[in-house]
Amino acid sequence: MKQRVVASLFALCLMVSVACAPKSTPPVTPAAPTAAGIQATPTATAIQAVAVLSSANLAAAQSTVALHKAGTISDADHRMLLSYYASVDAACYQARLILGSTQTPAEKYAALSALAVNIVVPQVATPEIQTQLAAIAASTTLLVQSIEGLHP
Amino acid sequence: MTTLEILQLCNGILALTPPLIEALAKIRAAVAAGNSDEATAALMAQIDKDHAATLALLAAER
Numbered sequence: 528m529k530q531r532v533v534a535s536l537f538a539l540c541l542m543v544s545v546a547c548a549p550k551s552t553p554p555v556t557p558a559a560p561t562a563a564g565i566q567a568t569p570t571a572t573a574i575q576a577v578a579v580l581s582s583a584n585l586a587a588a589q590s591t592v593a594l595h596k597a598g599t600i601s602d603a604d605h606r607m608l609l610s611y612y613a614s615v616d617a618a619c620y621q622a623r624l625i626l627g628s629t630q631t632p633a634e635k636y637a638a639l640s641a642l643a644v645n646i647v648v649p650q651v652a653t654p655e656i657q658t659q660l661a662a663i664a665a666s667t668t669l670l671v672q673s674i675e676g677l678h679p
Numbered sequence: 680m681t682t683l684e685i686l687q688l689c690n691g692i693l694a695l696t697p698p699l700i701e702a703l704a705k706i707r708a709a710v711a712a713g714n715s716d717e718a719t720a721a722l723m724a725q726i727d728k729d730h731a732a733t734l735a736l737l738a739a740e741r
Contacts, residue, residue, distance in 0.1 A: 574719055585729045585733050620726070
C-alpha cells in the first residue's frame, strides 16, 4: 500500500514538474551544431564560412605573388589572378559588414543574395595555384550554402 | 520512512524542480550566447586582418 502511495506521488510530482517547467521558446532561426557542440546561429555559421574563404583567398594571393616572382607564373596570369583575388576579398569584406550589422537574418539574407560572389574560378597551369583556387571554390560553395541558412 | 515524510519529500521536490529547470535553461542560454559572441568576434577580427593583408599585397603588386 505504502509503495503504491509512493509510486503515485512520484508520478504526480513528475507530471506537475513537467507542467510547471518553463516553456522553452523556439529559436528565431534554425541553429547548427558547432565543433564545440554549441548551437551556432546561421549568422555565426556564415561568418565562419567568410573567414575560411578570406583565409584561402589570402593564402592563394601570397602564393601567386611568390610564384610570379620566381618566374613560374606569367604576367598575364598574375594580373588575372590578382584581379580575381581582389574581387573575392571585396565580396568577403562586404559579407562581413552585412553579417556584422544589426540587420535581421532576413535582411542579411537579402543583402548577401544581392552581393556578387564570383564563383567562376579562373584556370591556370600552375598546379600549386590550381589547388589553392580549388580551395577558394570549395570555400565559396560553403559560403553560398551558409547564406541559404539565413533564408527566412 | 512515514507517509508524512514521503509527502514532505514530494513537496520539496515539487517546490525545487521548476526553479531548477529554469536556472539550468538560463545557464545553458548564457553559455551558448557567450561562446557564440566570443567566437564570432574573433572570426570578424580575422576577416578584417585578412582583408587588410590582401589589400596591402595587391597594392604592392600594382
